[in-house]
Amino acid sequence: AAGRQDDRIQDWYLIKVVPSIDTFDREAFVKELCDEVLHRLDAASIPSRTCPVILHREAMTSLLGAFAGLFSGDLISKGISPLKGKLHEKIFSDKITIIDDPRNTDALTIANFDDEGYPTRRKLVVNHGVFETILHNQQSAARMQTESTGNGFKGGYASPVSVSPMNLYIEPGDQSLAQLEERMQDGLVITDLEGLHAGIDFVSTNFSLQARGYLVQGGKRTQSVTLITAAGSFMELMNDVTAVGSDIDWSYRQLVSPSILFGKMAISGE
Known part of the structure; x- marks a missing residue:
């Protein structure tokens, strides 16, 4: 799906593996996809900071796969x-x-x-x-x-x-993504990580990756964020876990992770 606002165009895709097409909720699927595209239309960069971060299951799965x-x-x-x-x-x-x-x-x-x-x-x-x-x-x-x-x-x-x-x-925990956001209160949810082929050092486990996602303030989603870089060490990050989410989704994958709330991560922005 793609959306346009003035000169900004954002697209996104969503894949679901369903056991039966007869029980598939098409309207909910389309709404989830379109809502995400609309959120991304308002995305902007943010000032650099070190803050609590939730790696959404999609981003966390990508990072786990890289390591x-x-x-x-x-x-x-x-x-x-x-x-x-x-x-x-x-x-x-x-x-x-x-x-x-x-x-x-x-x-x-x-x-x-x-x-x-x-x-x-x-x-x-x-x-x-x-x-x-x-x-x-x-x-x-x-x-x-x-x-x-x-x-x-x-x-x-x-x-x-x-x-x-x-x-x-x-292994998933017992808190939904919304509950992780409520626990974090103020921080950043990273939904996408890019450049995994070139932005990681496997031996040191250091990474510096283009990212996008959204801010959470008072436990609720606010501004969508793009044009940022997330940096850190995978080994250090995996020792700074506050909570593991419950939202694991196998779909078509052979390697998966739920969303995870980390104590802090360095974010470079505008």
């Missing part, structure tokens, strides 16, 4: 991942639990075996902040003298097998 290789046995064994040598150590806030489960029926795609024929299983990758499981395919497991975790998958028919998460997610 999912942290848990890869291939990258850990090569010393590329900063989690080398940190198995069974606390790496994140105790509010963060991360699970990899190729057999999770909440997801659209499931696999009982990986592309190397190893059985898959549910794994606690991070348990209340503690790094518990390294993800392996056959090659990385042999290199680290252990067994495959059933995470040897191909990116495509002609691609080589690599270590890949499947149906990896941050």
